[in-house]
Amino acid sequence: MTPPTHREITQPFEVRFTHRVIFTRHALSADNPVLAGVMPGDPPGKPTKVLAFIDSRLLEQSPGLLLQVDRYVQAHAGSLTLAGPTDTVEGGEASKNNPRLLEPVLRAIADAGLCRKSYVLVIGGGAVLDAVGLAAAIAHRGIRLIRLPSTTLAMADSGVGVKNGINAFGKKNYLGTFAPPWAVVNDFGLLDTLSDRDFRCGFVEAVKVALLKDPAFFEYLEAHAEALNKREPSATEHTLARSAELHLQHITTTGDPYEMTAARPLDFGHWAAHELETITNYDLRHGEAVAVGLAIDTLYAAQVGLLDVQTTHRIHRLLRTLGFTLTHPALKDTDRLLKGIESFREHLGGELTITMLQTIGRPVDVHAIDTAQMQIAIEKLRAGEPAA
Amino acid sequence: MTPPTHREITQPFEVRFTHRVIFTRHALSADNPVLAGVMPGDPPGKPTKVLAFIDSRLLEQSPGLLLQVDRYVQAHAGSLTLAGPTDTVEGGEASKNNPRLLEPVLRAIADAGLCRKSYVLVIGGGAVLDAVGLAAAIAHRGIRLIRLPSTTLAMADSGVGVKNGINAFGKKNYLGTFAPPWAVVNDFGLLDTLSDRDFRCGFVEAVKVALLKDPAFFEYLEAHAEALNKREPSATEHTLARSAELHLQHITTTGDPYEMTAARPLDFGHWAAHELETITNYDLRHGEAVAVGLAIDTLYAAQVGLLDVQTTHRIHRLLRTLGFTLTHPALKDTDRLLKGIESFREHLGGELTITMLQTIGRPVDVHAIDTAQMQIAIEKLRAGEPAA
Numbered sequence: 001m002t003p004p005t006h007r008e009i010t011q012p013f014e015v016r017f018t019h020r021v022i023f024t025r026h027a028l029s030a031d032n033p034v035l036a037g038v039m040p041g042d043p044p045g046k047p048t049k050v051l052a053f054i055d056s057r058l059l060e061q062s063p064g065l066l067l068q069v070d071r072y073v074q075a076h077a078g079s080l081t082l083a084g085p086t087d088t089v090e091g092g093e094a095s096k097n098n099p100r101l102l103e104p105v106l107r108a109i110a111d112a113g114l115c116r117k118s119y120v121l122v123i124g125g126g127a128v129l130d131a132v133g134l135a136a137a138i139a140h141r142g143i144r145l146i147r148l149p150s151t152t153l154a155m156a157d158s159g160v161g162v163k164n165g166i167n168a169f170g171k172k173n174y175l176g177t178f179a180p181p182w183a184v185v186n187d188f189g190l191l192d193t194l195s196d197r198d199f200r201c202g203f204v205e206a207v208k209v210a211l212l213k214d215p216a217f218f219e220y221l222e223a224h225a226e227a228l229n230k231r232e233p234s235a236t237e238h239t240l241a242r243s244a245e246l247h248l249q250h251i252t253t254t255g256d257p258y259e260m261t262a263a264r265p266l267d268f269g270h271w272a273a274h275e276l277e278t279i280t281n282y283d284l285r286h287g288e289a290v291a292v293g294l295a296i297d298t299l300y301a302a303q304v305g306l307l308d309v310q311t312t313h314r315i316h317r318l319l320r321t322l323g324f325t326l327t328h329p330a331l332k333d334t335d336r337l338l339k340g341i342e343s344f345r346e347h348l349g350g351e352l353t354i355t356m357l358q359t360i361g362r363p364v365d366v367h368a369i370d371t372a373q374m375q376i377a378i379e380k381l382r383a384g385e386p387a388a
Numbered sequence: 389m390t391p392p393t394h395r396e397i398t399q400p401f402e403v404r405f406t407h408r409v410i411f412t413r414h415a416l417s418a419d420n421p422v423l424a425g426v427m428p429g430d431p432p433g434k435p436t437k438v439l440a441f442i443d444s445r446l447l448e449q450s451p452g453l454l455l456q457v458d459r460y461v462q463a464h465a466g467s468l469t470l471a472g473p474t475d476t477v478e479g480g481e482a483s484k485n486n487p488r489l490l491e492p493v494l495r496a497i498a499d500a501g502l503c504r505k506s507y508v509l510v511i512g513g514g515a516v517l518d519a520v521g522l523a524a525a526i527a528h529r530g531i532r533l534i535r536l537p538s539t540t541l542a543m544a545d546s547g548v549g550v551k552n553g554i555n556a557f558g559k560k561n562y563l564g565t566f567a568p569p570w571a572v573v574n575d576f577g578l579l580d581t582l583s584d585r586d587f588r589c590g591f592v593e594a595v596k597v598a599l600l601k602d603p604a605f606f607e608y609l610e611a612h613a614e615a616l617n618k619r620e621p622s623a624t625e626h627t628l629a630r631s632a633e634l635h636l637q638h639i640t641t642t643g644d645p646y647e648m649t650a651a652r653p654l655d656f657g658h659w660a661a662h663e664l665e666t667i668t669n670y671d672l673r674h675g676e677a678v679a680v681g682l683a684i685d686t687l688y689a690a691q692v693g694l695l696d697v698q699t700t701h702r703i704h705r706l707l708r709t710l711g712f713t714l715t716h717p718a719l720k721d722t723d724r725l726l727k728g729i730e731s732f733r734e735h736l737g738g739e740l741t742i743t744m745l746q747t748i749g750r751p752v753d754v755h756a757i758d759t760a761q762m763q764i765a766i767e768k769l770r771a772g773e774p775a776a
Contacts, residue, residue: 006422007411009633013640014402015566023395034394043739110557116647140648141551141564141736163529169498177527177565178403194601245397252401258530259504328646347528349503351431 019252020183021160023241028068030075035121038146038183041079042117042327049083050126051112053105053132055124057091058150062191065123071355080119083112089128095283096127096167102175102304105135109143116140119182123148126158126286130176133164141220141303144182148209150190152202152236153287156243157266159184161323162257172274172347178258186244189239196231196314200323203228206243207318208294213246215361222314264348265363268355269293279330291324292331292381299377301356304370311359332381336377341369406638408571409548411629415536415575416456418463423509426534426571429467430505437471437501441493441520443512445479446632453511468507471500476515482670484515484555489575490563491524497531504528507570511536512577514546514674518564521552523569532570538578540590540624541675544631545597545654547572550645560662560735566646571683574632576625577581583597584619588711589675591616595706596656596682600632603749610702613709619762652736653751656743657681663728667718679712689744690756699747719770722763729757 011319024034041048052069066086073082087108095101109120122132124174129147136145149159165176187257191199203221210218220238221228227235250266273293276284284292298315302306316326331337345352355363410516412422418776440457445454449636454474461470475496483489497508510520517535537547547653553564579587587776591609596604596640608626615623638654639645661681672680686703689695719725733740743751 006413007629008663009407009409009636011407011636011640012404013645014404015646016400016402019397019399019401021397023396107557110559110562113734115736134526138563139564140562141566165529169495171498174498174528175494175526177526178529179565180401241395248397249397252399258403318420328557346501346503349430349505349528362589378395 004139009363017180018162019162019248021186021244021248021292022183023186023188023237023244025187026189027185028065028072030071034185035072035146036076036162038080038185039080039144041117045079047077048078048080049112049114049118050121051083051109051114051118052086052121052123053089053108053128054086054122055091055128055150056088058124058190058193059088062190069121069123083114083118084108089122089124091125091134092129092282093127093277094172094287096131096165097213098166099168101131102135105132106139109139114139114143116143119144121146121148123150124154125151126154129154129159130164130173131166133181134166134176135180137164137177142179147181147184148187148190149184151194152191152199153205153238154202155186155191155240156202157205157247159186160244160248160251162251166251169270171320172278178259184244186240188233188240191236196323198285199231200229201285201321202243204287204294204319204324205247206239207315207322208290209243209246209250209266210359211294211315211357212265212268212355212363213250213361214242217242217246218318218360221322222318225318229321229323264353265355265365266384267344268357268363269297271340271344271354272296272337275337275343276328276330278329279336281332284328284330288324291319292326292328295319295326295381295382296374297354298357299381300369300374301358303373303377305339306364307357307359311357327382327384331378334378337378338371338374402515405568406594406762407548407550407568407636409574409632409636410571411574411576411625411632414577415573415576416453416460422573423460424464424467425532426573427468427507427532432624433467435465435467435469437500437502437506438468438509439471439497439502439506440474440509440511441477441496441516441537442474443479443516444476446512446578446581447476453686457511463536468626469512471502471506472496472522473705477510477512477520479513479516479638480670481515481665484519484553484561486554487556489519489554491765492524493520494527497523497527502527502531504531507532509534509536511538512542513537513539514542516555517542517547518552518561519554521569522554522564525552525565528697530567533567535569535572536575537572537609538580539582540579540587541593543579543628544590545593545635547574548632548636548639550639560666562571563682568645572632574628576621576628584711585672585676587619588617588671589717590628590681591709591710592675592679593635595703595710596678597634597638597654599682599745599748600653600656600743600751601638601749602630605630605634606706606748609710610706613706615699617711619708626768652741653743653753655732656751657685657744659728659732659742660684663717663725663731664718667721667724668716672718676712679707679710680714680716681716683707683769684762684766685742686745687748687769688757688762691761694752695745695747699745703748715770715772719766722766726759726762
């Protein structure tokens with residue numbers, strides 16, 4: 001037998017997951033079977049440990065949630081057992097900058113003796129879902145995560161994502177993993193305490209994904225924009241559910257759930273949004289920043305002849321009817337804003353790839369941005385001028 | 389359209405990876421194309437950033453490695469560029485307990501401006517591969533990781549694994565992820581400075597995987613045990629390569645690369661090994677502890693009538709010929725040792741599952757351990773008595 005001084009093994013393999021999203025109301029009512037249904041014992045019949053984490057901002061509005069979690073688990077004592085007291089986690093996008101955010105969550109999971117068959121239940125907005133999700137993903141190399149998004153934004157978009165993360169060393173989402181949640185339970189009852197400002201934020205991700213993938217849904221949004229602005233339940237619930245579904249379909253069926261190639265069409269409008277959030281120190285909410293980002297990129301697309309002007313107007317009109325303001329003083333600093341393009345490239349790595357729109361339902365990847373035209377687009381938006 | 393007050397989406401999906409392992413000699417010689425070959429530019433032709441981390445223990449033995457890395461990258465300036473100075477990372481199993489191990493690696497990756505198309509090159513033993521691997525896995529949600537294992541143990545087993553991790557809150561490998569490396573380059577030239585004690589450690593994982601999967605390989609090991617004990621290159625290289633290959637085949641072809649079910653046959657003999665490492669405060673090397681663990685579990689299997697006594701003797705004889713001592717004073721504390729069974733169950737979660745042997749090449753999962761019989765097996769081993 002000759003020694004293998006130069007031998008190569010190349011072995012493709014795959015990892016299989018199941019993505020599960022359920023829409024309900026009052027998931028924590030003891031008689032609602034949804035949550036218990038997604039947390040079966042393993043092996044079946046054996047009560048399984050669950051540890052809950054709640055967003056501090058949500059808890060301020062709904063302090064009763066702590067007791068509800070206890071009662072829910074008690075009502076399902078045959079299959080669930082609380083592994084420790086429910087913890088509070090600092091909410092809001094700015095909290096993702098706190099380098100001490102993760103440690104207490106990891107410690108609580110360790111103290112509770114959770115294992116990879118246990119459940120971490122997290123109730124909150126996107127930042128808390130992201131931070132607790134990261135902790136659950138790296139504790140014992142992954143504990144089953146049940147997300148209960150409490151904002152329209154998390155229900156419509158990030159809550160069904162397969163990512164988590166916190167900011168570190170001054171970089172947004174620098175630390176994180178790709179890790180599909182065990183299940184996502186979208187409980188529309190959690191939305192009642194949201195301010196109008198936060199409530200509308202989720203709709204922008206619905207507009208974004210409709211523009212990328214579903215012209216009929218875009219028309220639905222146009223037809224129901226007033227109803228959405230008034231928080232009418234039926235329109236709200238359809239909008240959030242359809243948005244979540246389109247996001248989930250994109251992630252699970254387009255062949256690159258872990259974003260190993262450069263293209264990230266779901267980030268449409270997001271390069272400017274990320275930069276605007278940073279410039280305004282998160283004064284501009286993520287949804288508000290994405291609305292401005294979509295306005296900029298559609299104006300630019302019109303400017304360079306990709307997208308027709310009428311469609312650009314339609315999109316801006318929808319965003320305004322939903323209650324978004326498409327100008328912002330921060331647009332004055334175009335140099336700073338344009339740095340967002342380079343940050344975006346660096347985060348993706350390699351070549352710049354930005355999603356633009358050709359028409360509703362037809363995105364296109366571009367690999368270069370005409371900076372002068374982009375500056376004109378930003379300036380027009382700031383001045384409130386319509387697309388030329 | 390009725391609002392979806394209770395709607396469910398269940399969507400299976402898969403993530404595809406390629407596992408790549410190359411065996412070579414002197415990978416860091418400027419004229420060896422292997423390393424440059426696994427680090428192509430993305431897009432091709434563009435020099436891609438690489439940042440290297442080296443095990444402090446390895447560097448003590450081979451201080452020239454720092455310069456070799458620089459020269460190798462310079463020699464391949466068309467496709468590679470150094471993103472920062474090569475960092476040293478504390479080596480050895482005990483270092484995985486250092487809660488400050490990860491932070492400087494994460495900071496170096498951030499400072500170097502690596503993105504997801506860049507490469508982290510890590511050269512070292514299992515603990516350093518694990519720690520740097522975790523940092524690379526969570527920075528920007530995963531930077532391409534090139535592993536250069538510097539020990540027989542890492543070449544034969546963990547280096548081809550899809551896991552990483554560090555200890556935290558008193559729990560072994562509490563923090564970690566499943567993350568396939570971009571490539572593993574097994575450079576036999578790195579083994580020359582290993583002590584005999586460290587050198588033999590890798591062989592025990594070869595024995596383990598031969599017992600589980602390949603009777604012909606077990607016979608090869610029996611026939612070459614003396615040669616392996618004398619570090620004869622041809623036998624050593626075949627043994628490490630075949631062991632790596634069998635580990636890789638198991639991970640990539642048995643349908644559960646991320647260990648989502650309970651069974652972990654590659655952990656054969658490891659429940660006792662983990663406990664012995666802790667009891668002896670890592671005085672016993674991992675390979676030495678696994679040798680004792682295999683001896684315990686095969687004696688137990690003989691004791692309860694699973695495995696015939698002759699085969700047990702063959703296995704113990706091979707381990708001894710390879711240079712392992714199968715008794716240890718720590719075996720006296722059987723109560724403490726038996727706690728390893730419960731830790732193992734807790735780490736896996738749910739039901740206890742321990743791999744035992746029926747005959748060479750035929751493992752079986754057992755879900756209960758007869759503690760009295762296990763105590764007898766441990767006591768016999770300690771006293772140096774042969775299996776009855």
